[in-house]
Amino acid sequence: MRRACLQLFFLICPVPGSIATMGLAESPMVVRPPLRVASHLAPGVLPLYTFLADYLAASIGRRAEFTVATSYERCAQDVDDLCFVCSVPYLLFAELGRIHMEVVAAPVLIGARYAGRPIYFSDVVVRSDSPYQRFADLRGAVWAYNEPFSHSGYIVVWHHLLSLDEGAGYFSRMVEAGFHSEALRMVADGTVDAAAIDSQVLAIELRDHPDLAKRLRIIGAIGPS
Template sequence: MLRCVTFLAPVFFPTYQAIVAYLARRVGQPIELEVGTSFDAFAAGAADLGFVCGLDYVRLTACQPESVELLAAPVAVAMRYCARPVYFSDVVVRQDSRFTRFADLRGATWVYNEQVSYSGYVAVARALSLQGETCAYFGRCLASGSHERSLQMVLDGMADATALDSHVLDLLLVARPELSQQIRIIASIGPATSPPVIAASRLDRGLKEALREALLSMHTEREHARILQESCLHCFAPVTDSSYDEIRSVYVQQEQ
């Protein structure tokens, strides 16, 4: 049995379950999906496949260069993505908020999911640094633990603004249509390359190629194309290590 772990937003867990079931059928092996707890699992042999943030991939390959390989990354359906495997960090406020642009947020209460999140924290910190600012730009910063919790804190008035993974926001707007009347996007940071699907390097080369081909052709099968569409995704696309160079440069600067 292959073991697959996800380190991404819980709202996508049903999507990953469907993808894993499809991959299991295509490669003829059962695959178990669970929520990941440690990236050491790939090198230790406790995880074979993973859905991870681009920043997680960069960190993992920096610490354990030979541990994982890229399989593919998702392409979302919305026109803003231009049929590319990219996403944005969308800065969101309540519909009735007085804030209309990122520059208005000086002194505001900001909520982020976690400091290891590229879209929720690192991309924002990077945008501030390019303006000669730090997170002290905000009056107060709160950690929520997840994108969904950050959004709820904004809706409840506990925070003024947050930054959400745009793929997550796309899916939340489908699942909860009323959100479109409750929030506004006042800025978008990016794009950055989409969170990839990775495989442990120790897996058989033929198996890795079969998994990659299955992902890249998933949208060509009607039933599985429907699953992707329901998750606001169009298909999976090839990515290479250099696809994550921009995120890598931000990571390197962050570590200095």
């Protein structure tokens, strides 16, 4: 069965109901299985996607069974009906013929910079008291990224460096943080100098943590993606 994926992709497929017959003289009773939903996205955006999962499940008369995935391998195991996932792991699995989901939607974020399109940016963030004013100032800096399968935090940064005829030596060191939220806190506490953060995740983090917002500054953006 082909299933579905939401990106920053959103993939979806029909969920068949199973029918149990209680007896020849009785009407069939439809047993509706839950809508199985997995998120591979940043923890900060989970409330949005759990709400969306519940809404979609209710619209087809089911309940949502929501899982926070711990591995992208889950995408290839054909265990979910709906998956919220970054584009990079989905495309890699699709290229290998290991995924049975289809992309059906991507979010359209609110804000003038998005212009009603399904795009987002990678905002380059430094400490508020940092001397860095633009990406070009970051040569030799310590850079944090969330994880190597992330488009917004990792892949797009390499693409940008290549567009500048630069490479791995541009930063003195690159540190894997695990999540965008952790990369932000590493910048804020001075463990690293800068990071590129998904603009949706950044907006939520700065809204929910005003003290963190005071300690950070955006010096540029890569994208749109």
